[in-house]
Amino acid sequence: xxSPTKMxxxxxxxxxxxxxxxxxxxxxxEQVLVDRIFILGEKKDQLEHWAKTSDExxxxxxxxxxxxxxxxxxxxxxxxxxxxxxxxxxKLNAKKGRSDLESVxxxxxxxxxxxxxxxxxxSKKKT
Amino acid sequence: MEKQKQGVxxxxxxxxxxxxxxxxxxRKDVEKRNKKIDSLFTEFNLHKAEAxxxxxxxxxxxxxxxxxxxxxxxxxxxxxxxxxKVSKIKKExxxxxxxxxxxxxxxxxxxxxxxxxxxxxxxxxxxxxxLYNKKIQILLDDDIPLTYEIKLFDRIFKIKERIVAAEKxxxxxNKVVAEYDKIKGLEDKAHEITKRIESAADExxxxxxxxxxxxxxxxxxxNEANKIHQKLLEKYKLMDALRDNISELKEELTEYKxxxxxxxxxxxxxxxxxxxxxxxxxxxxxxxxxxKKGRVNLNDLKLLLxxxxxxxxx
Numbered sequence: 184x185x186s187p188t189k190m191x192x193x194x195x196x197x198x199x200x201x202x203x204x205x206x207x208x209x210x211x212x213e214q215v216l217v218d219r220i221f222i223l224g225e226k227k228d229q230l231e232h233w234a235k236t237s238d239e240x241x242x243x244x245x246x247x248x249x250x251x252x253x254x255x256x257x258x259x260x261x262x263x264x265x266x267x268x269x270x271x272x273x274k275l276n277a278k279k280g281r282s283d284l285e286s287v288x289x290x291x292x293x294x295x296x297x298x299x300x301x302x303x304x305x306s307k308k309k310t
Numbered sequence: 311m312e313k314q315k316q317g318v319x320x321x322x323x324x325x326x327x328x329x330x331x332x333x334x335x336x337r338k339d340v341e342k343r344n345k346k347i348d349s350l351f352t353e354f355n356l357h358k359a360e361a362x363x364x365x366x367x368x369x370x371x372x373x374x375x376x377x378x379x380x381x382x383x384x385x386x387x388x389x390x391x392x393x394x395k396v397s398k399i400k401k402e403x404x405x406x407x408x409x410x411x412x413x414x415x416x417x418x419x420x421x422x423x424x425x426x427x428x429x430x431x432x433x434x435x436x437x438x439x440x441l442y443n444k445k446i447q448i449l450l451d452d453d454i455p456l457t458y459e460i461k462l463f464d465r466i467f468k469i470k471e472r473i474v475a476a477e478k479x480x481x482x483x484n485k486v487v488a489e490y491d492k493i494k495g496l497e498d499k500a501h502e503i504t505k506r507i508e509s510a511a512d513e514x515x516x517x518x519x520x521x522x523x524x525x526x527x528x529x530x531x532x533n534e535a536n537k538i539h540q541k542l543l544e545k546y547k548l549m550d551a552l553r554d555n556i557s558e559l560k561e562e563l564t565e566y567k568x569x570x571x572x573x574x575x576x577x578x579x580x581x582x583x584x585x586x587x588x589x590x591x592x593x594x595x596x597x598x599x600x601x602k603k604g605r606v607n608l609n610d611l612k613l614l615l616x617x618x619x620x621x622x623x624x
Contacts, residue, residue, distance in 0.1 A: 195449075195463060202450050248532045258493045287453075294456040 193305035213283045219273035223258045321576040329577040335569040343559045354552040361545040371535035378528045385521035392514035403503045424482035431476035442469045
């Protein structure tokens with residue numbers, strides 16, 4: 184950690200650039216995870232729907248249930264991973280989270296740009 | 311001389327009786343004067359013994375005075391040496407006090423600078439560092455809006471300025487403390503010097519008082535010696551008077567002896583003549599006795615031999 188008296192705007196702006204880069208990386212990972220959970224949730228709904236409507240064809244129903252169990256397993260693993268690294272997430276949050284994350288990422292992109300520019304300015308000023 | 315002349319003149323006309331009377335009269339006068347001289351000598355010797363005693367007493371007091379003056383001089387010398395020492399030490403102390411004053415004014419300046427930085431810092435180094443770290447943590451760790459970040463960014467550098475000021479204030483404060491320590495050290499030194507001054511001054515005062523006591527005693531002893539000296543002078547006066555008296559009497563005695571001598575010589579001469587005549591008569595008688603009896607007693611024999619009236623060869 185830089186001691187207060189040795190801290191400069193150039194150094195601090197560089198640390199802020201790093202901060203936002205890390206946050207963008209983190210939120211990107213989160214976004215990928217949320218997207219996958221959302222898609223798998225949709226797929227699970229679809230498979231459940233298909234399972235209800237294909238009573239005559241048992242072999243087909245078996246296939247659907249097998250697929251659903253694979254989806255459930257993956258969904259459960261992803262939810263565990265999410266809850267372990269990010270927090271609790273229900274179906275509704277996942278939906279809302281997607282749009283929130285986009286806006287959060289956008290803000291961090293802007294912030295990253297801002298601090299990058301500032302860092303360039305301070306580097307020129309040699310502060 | 312006149313008396314002698316008179317005596318010489320007179321004695322020719324005086325018979326033995328008259329001469330004897332005259333000589334006895336003069337002898338009585340001589341004896342009278344001799345007795346007077348003896349009595350005066352006795353008196354003189356008494357005064358002399360007293361004068362000797364007084365002189366010894368006076369000299370002893372004068373010696374004592376000399377001794378006391380020497381002692382008092384020694385004491386005043388020691389006192390003056392101590393006073394010089396005190397002056398020297400006081401100068402040393404003045405230097406220290408002036409150094410203390412200079413340090414005091416330095417401290418005032420340094421304190422003014424420290425207070426200036428303290429006003430700028432508005433807090434101590436620890437609390438400001440804590441505040442700085444807290445703000446840095448929020449800025450770098452918390453997911454916060456950019457507007458807040460920008461505000462925090464500026465705030466952090468303001469805090470940094472305050473920390474720099476606080477550190478400068480600390481530096482000046484440490485300098486103030488160091489200067490105070492120096493002053494404390496000098497104060498201790500000045501205190502120790504003051505003690506030395508007091509001790510030397512006390513010692514000097516003691517020497518002064520002892521010297522003054524001695525001078526007082528010297529005055530008293532000197533007065534006493536002067537009184538005795540006056541008494542001695544009075545004694546000398548008395549003794550001089552007695553001595554003059556004795557001299558006068560001795561002169562008188564010489565005069566008397568001179569006066570008496572011709573009378574006495576005349577008397578002696580008369581007596582000798584008388585004796586010679588008697589001896590002549592006795593010798594004739596003895597010679598007659600010798601011729602008559604053919605023998606004489608021892609006295610007669612001696613007389614005859616003395617007067618050469620008899621030759622032993624015969």
